[in-house]
Amino acid sequence: MDLPDPSDAxxxxxxxxxxxxxxxxxxxxxxxLRPGEVHAVVGENGAGKSTLMKIASGVYQPDAGELRIGGAATVLHSPRAAQAAGVGIIHQEFNLLPERTVAENVFLGREPLRRGLVDRRAIRERTADLLAAIGEESVRPTDRVRELGIAQQQVVEIVKALSLDARILIMDEPTAALADHEVxxxxxxxxxxxxxGIGILYVSHRLAEVFDLSDRITVLKDGRRVVTLNxxxxxxxxxxxxxxxxDLAAYYPPKTAATGPALLTLTGAGNARLRDVxxxxxxxxxxxxxGLQGSGRSALARALFGADGFRTGQLTLAGKPLRVRSPRQAVRAGIAYVTExxxxxxxxxxxxVLDNALLAKRAATPRWFGGAGRATSVRDLLAAVEVHAAGLDxxxxxxxxxxxxxVVLARWLAMAPRVLLFDEPTRGIDVGAKAAIHELIRDLAEKGAAVLMISSELPELLGMSDRIVVLRDGAIAGELPGDASEEAVLSLATGTPHEVPA
Incomplete structure (x- = not known):
């Protein structure tokens, strides 16, 4: 799109x-930020993105520098002052009342009165007008928020901001909680x-959507602006x-060619979500x-971990039949699960931090756990995986x-698991931390562990996997080598034919 003159910011x-x-x-x-543009703000965790957005939305006041809104110097003493100046913010975690209707949430605390009572008809009509103005038909003013999907709840938050006449909208990780079909x-x-003509400051770790949506990108690093690019x-x-x-090429560690014998096998396994795996x-x-959202990927990990166990088929671990009826049994058998x-x-x-890292040991071995030496070993693991915290307390x-x-990884490493199940291991994590997690996963495999990794990000799936299985409708649709194409994965996931280039 053609951007307006910067002087009109x-x-x-x-x-x-x-x-x-x-x-x-x-x-x-x-x-x-200019009218009608999406200006993405990116950087590693700790780069200063959240602090900058909180200054723009009145949560914090700057110690130095100046803010101008519509060309006029402005001091935002509070979020309410920012709202009055036309700034709205959509947080990653929504602030909605689930038992209230959409209209009641939009005008919460600002309800119009008629004869001393809340004018419910007026708030329904105003909410309907706002929804119509943005062309949104999947949400009705009378819907209860608890009945809406995550993407629809996000619509409610946006409409709430627009009801305050927001001209500037800050979106903080807006797709972090969304399923693929909701994006x-x-x-x-x-x-x-x-x-x-609404300007949007868009904070995200997902580079694909940054390139899909934004007009300009500002990179922050260590609290400073590195560059702003079209x-x-x-x-x-x-x-x-x-x-x-x-470089991006250094994102994924080299793949290990040598793999050992089958450590875990499933034969004809199934439950309410899976069949004949x-x-x-x-x-x-x-x-x-x-696989697509709802294909059974997470159901597979949960079944292997005993959270929603298999009802049919057979599971073997190191050649011996195993029936996992609970997560505690899975942990004792040497199976770890990093949930999405x-x-x-x-x-x-x-x-x-320390208590969270000790959870698995305490749950699996409650009678003998408690020695200072074991706590020390977990401390060493937290240091080894480079957890950055003010202190372990x-x-x-x-x-x-x-x-x-x-911290979650250190918890499972303390159990020395033979099988690790990772469900979306880098969701909501900045690019630098992603690389560190990838290195840890590959290091575990090189030390002989068997790793099953679920990922919705195709570059990650292809960059990390030695082999790939694709699920569709609760069953395995096919297997691919680790160097397969994104098109081949999507073909199996959607059930559409894919022609391999000659």
Whole structure:
């Protein structure tokens, strides 16, 4: 699209700086947002993205620099002041009341009154007008939020911001919680917002959507602006170099050619979500699992871990039949599971880093656990995987996504598992932390573990896997070598024919 003149910027941030307890987190950052553009802000965790967005939305006030909205110097003393100035923010974790209707959530705390009572008809009509203005037909004002999908709840948050006459919209990791089929709804919504002249600051770790949606990209590193590029002039390789200082080719560690014998096998396995699964997982390999959302990928990992066990078929581990009826049995058999829902299922957020890393040992061996030596070994593992925290007594919720994932990994490494099940191991993690997780996964395989890795990101699936199995409708649709093409994976996932180039 043709961008308006920079002098017409909706938002200008000049030489912005911010420190906490004397430690600078932002230094001399410049950023501007123009009407009708999507300006992506990218960088590793800790680069300063969140702090910059909180300054733009009035949560923090800068220690240095200036904000201008619509050309006028502005001081945003609070989020309410930012809303009044036309700034709305859509957080990664939504702030909606599930038992209220869409209309009630949109006007929560600002309900129009009629004869001293809430005018419910008015809020329904106003909400309907807002939904119509952005061309959204999948959400109705009378729908209860708990009945909506994640993408539709995101629509509600956006409509709530628009009800405040937001001209500037900040989206923080907007697709992190979305299923694959929901992402297109967000894409179309973003484009409709652009058509209305709304400027969008778009924070994301997913480079594919950054290139799909944005007009310009600003890279932050160590609290400073490295570069601002027109998206049409940028490449993923160049962006990664700006963010982490190395090429995209270094994203994935070299694959190990030598694999051992089959360590885990499934024959005719099934349950309510899976049917007739035959699978072989070998020592020393990373077996990738692809497929569309709902194809049975996560169901396979959960069944192997005993969370939703198999009802039919046979599972063998190291040549011996094994019946896993619970996660505790799986752990004792040497099977570890890194869930895709890191915050909801993988961690106890209000407990310390050390306590989270000790969870598996305490659960699997409650009678004899408790020795100082075992706690020390876990401390060593946390250091080995390079968890960055203020201390091991820090609550894990305050860590970045990448460091939280490393805590989960340290927990399972302490159990010396033979089989590791990874479900979306790098979801919501910045590119630098992704590379570290990839190195850890490959290192585990090289040491003889059998790794099963589920990923929705095709570059990751192809870059990490020695072999790939693809699921469709709860069954294995086919197997591919690790150097297969994205088209071949999608062909099996969707059931459409794929011609191999001559």
């Amino acid at each position: 909706l938002l200008t941030m000049s030489a912005v700086g911010k420190s906490f307890y004397g430690v600078p987190v932002l230094s001399d950052v410049d950023l501007d 297109e709804l967000l894409y179309s919504l973003v484009r409709r917002l652009q058509e209305r 998206t049409s002039d940028a490449t993923p390789e160049a962006l990664v170099r700006h963010m982490v200082g190395r 035959d699978l072989e997982l070998r020592a020393g390999e990373v077996l990738g699992v692809g 829902d890191r915050k909801g299922e993988g961690l106890v957020l209000n407990q310390s 820090q609550e894990v919720r305050y860590l970045s996504g990448g460091n939280q994932q490393k």
